Amino acid sequence: MTVTLEQRADAFRRLDEAKLAFARRDWFPGTSGNLSIKLSDDPLQFAVTASGKDKTKLSPEDYLVVDGESRPVEPTALKPSAETLIHAVVYKRIPQAGACFHVHTVWNNLVSELYFGQRAFSIQGQELIKGLGIWEENARITIPIVENFAHIPTLAAAIDKVITPDVPGVLIRNHGIYAWGANDFEAKRHLESFEFLFEYHVRWLQLRQNAVSLTHTS
Numbered sequence: 001m002t003v004t005l006e007q008r009a010d011a012f013r014r015l016d017e018a019k020l021a022f023a024r025r026d027w028f029p030g031t032s033g034n035l036s037i038k039l040s041d042d043p044l045q046f047a048v049t050a051s052g053k054d055k056t057k058l059s060p061e062d063y064l065v066v067d068g069e070s071r072p073v074e075p076t077a078l079k080p081s082a083e084t085l086i087h088a089v090v091y092k093r094i095p096q097a098g099a100c101f102h103v104h105t106v107w108n109n110l111v112s113e114l115y116f117g118q119r120a121f122s123i124q125g126q127e128l129i130k131g132l133g134i135w136e137e138n139a140r141i142t143i144p145i146v147e148n149f150a151h152i153p154t155l156a157a158a159i160d161k162v163i164t165p166d167v168p169g170v171l172i173r174n175h176g177i178y179a180w181g182a183n184d185f186e187a188k189r190h191l192e193s194f195e196f197l198f199e200y201h202v203r204w205l206q207l208r209q210n211a212v213s214l215t216h217t218s
């Protein structure tokens, strides 16, 4: 299937919108983060952020289109995100994924380190679990956590082993989160829901610890 110039331009415009929304929340510290939107399944092609850019800004050189091996499909001086392979793994493992967003936040880093020993973080009974598309009563979700291998093919292979269609995200230890959805709207909703759950959980642990300390000193 050929990707038209209109589809390419529409994906770039949608990536601009997602990027600015996340930038407003300070979710791209130090040029971190990368975003993609799928353009075709067969052959796999997706629009992805160029590597090392300041993702709080817009420029005509922010995105390029790559194939399933993370190679640019058109002549360009731009380098795809260093983590493009992870986006490719998500699209291959979860065929229903149409957009994939990666951000580094303090909350997702704290949760990834706190629960790395269990290789997963679980949370139950929170309304925002519905934001992940899971509507059962008192639902519990479990997001996997992988080691932060510096060698990206090793990191991508570790992610490939643990992701499932049941939960639309994966944490990388002391690095960040990848979250995906059927399209950019859904991937954003999933990412925001995960971040709410992480922040709630860490703040709740802190409050509980403070309450215990007060009880012991009074």
Ligand SMILES: CSCCC(=O)C(=O)COP(=O)(O)O
Pocket (backbone or CB within 6 Å): 030, 031, 032, 033, 034, 049, 050, 051, 052, 053, 080, 081, 082, 083, 102
């Ligand atoms: C400065 S952050 C280190 C690389 C990283 O984790 C990241 O998300 C950004 O890499 P990219 O090549 O996509 O700019």
Ligand SMILES: [Zn+2]
Pocket (backbone or CB within 6 Å): 032, 033, 034, 083, 102, 104, 175, 176
């Ligand atoms: Zn990263």
